[in-house]
Amino acid sequence: MVSSPAVGSISAPDDPLLHDLYGSTCRELPTASDRLRLVASFERPIDLVELEQLCDAVGWSRRPLRRVRRALDNSLLVVGLWRHDPRVPRLVGFARCTGDGVLDATIWDLAIHPLYQRSGLGRGLMQAIVERLQTLGVERATLFADPDVIDFYQRQGWTLEPDGVRCAFWYSR
Numbered sequence: 001m002v003s004s005p006a007v008g009s010i011s012a013p014d015d016p017l018l019h020d021l022y023g024s025t026c027r028e029l030p031t032a033s034d035r036l037r038l039v040a041s042f043e044r045p046i047d048l049v050e051l052e053q054l055c056d057a058v059g060w061s062r063r064p065l066r067r068v069r070r071a072l073d074n075s076l077l078v079v080g081l082w083r084h085d086p087r088v089p090r091l092v093g094f095a096r097c098t099g100d101g102v103l104d105a106t107i108w109d110l111a112i113h114p115l116y117q118r119s120g121l122g123r124g125l126m127q128a129i130v131e132r133l134q135t136l137g138v139e140r141a142t143l144f145a146d147p148d149v150i151d152f153y154q155r156q157g158w159t160l161e162p163d164g165v166r167c168a169f170w171y172s173r
């Protein structure tokens with residue numbers, strides 16, 4: 001399990017309004033503006049259409065929503081990054097983990113909306129996920145990085161497995 005370095009840093013907010021909207025385990029990510037508040041929530045339900053719009057924005061192919069719903073329901077944890085608005089929070093980031101909840105977890109589908117990229121939010125969301133996994137007692141986390149984001153993970157201390165030595169895939173079609 002890696003410990004992502006501090007990013008200035010994510011924090012547990014003491015604002016009761018944020019707890020009402022995003023749950024008691026939410027984390028606030030630092031931003032450059034007092035008017036922009038971004039909150040990582042493991043408890044706020046994800047609207048599937050909003051998630052599809054986020055995935056569209058980062059260029060991922062669409063998946064049937066009912067299968068996505070089941071995938072989220074079967075995940076160990078699901079995290080949304082919300083642009084805080086007391087009336088209509090907007091989903092600007094997302095990730096989920098599968099796993100046994102004790103020994104191993106695998107992180108999937110990390111996405112930050114392009115309008116919010118390169119501001120430390122991907123790193124902050126990863127830190128929130130790693131801290132949550134540590135709280136759950138999970139001992140090891142893995143992920144599969146697209147080739148163009150390997151550096152992003154390496155900068156945070158993730159170890160690359162040697163090419164083709166341990167990792168194997170099976171695809172149904």
Ligand SMILES: CC(C)(COP(=O)(O)OP(=O)(O)OC[C@H]1O[C@@H](n2cnc3c(N)ncnc32)[C@H](O)[C@@H]1OP(=O)(O)O)[C@@H](O)C(=O)NCCC(=O)NCCS
Nearest residue numbers: 058110111112117118119120121122123145146149151152
């Ligand atoms: C990959 C992604 C999550 C990064 O999010 P982000 O909020 O832009 O990243 P951050 O701003 O937190 O970047 C943290 C650091 O990684 C660097 N970085 C960000 N994206 C990078 C990339 N694609 N390649 C290399 N370095 C990258 C940043 O420059 C920053 O460097 P610093 O530590 O010197 O400041 C985001 O670009 C994204 O959603 N991409 C599309 C979906 C995707 O590819 N997801 C990953 C699937 S494996």
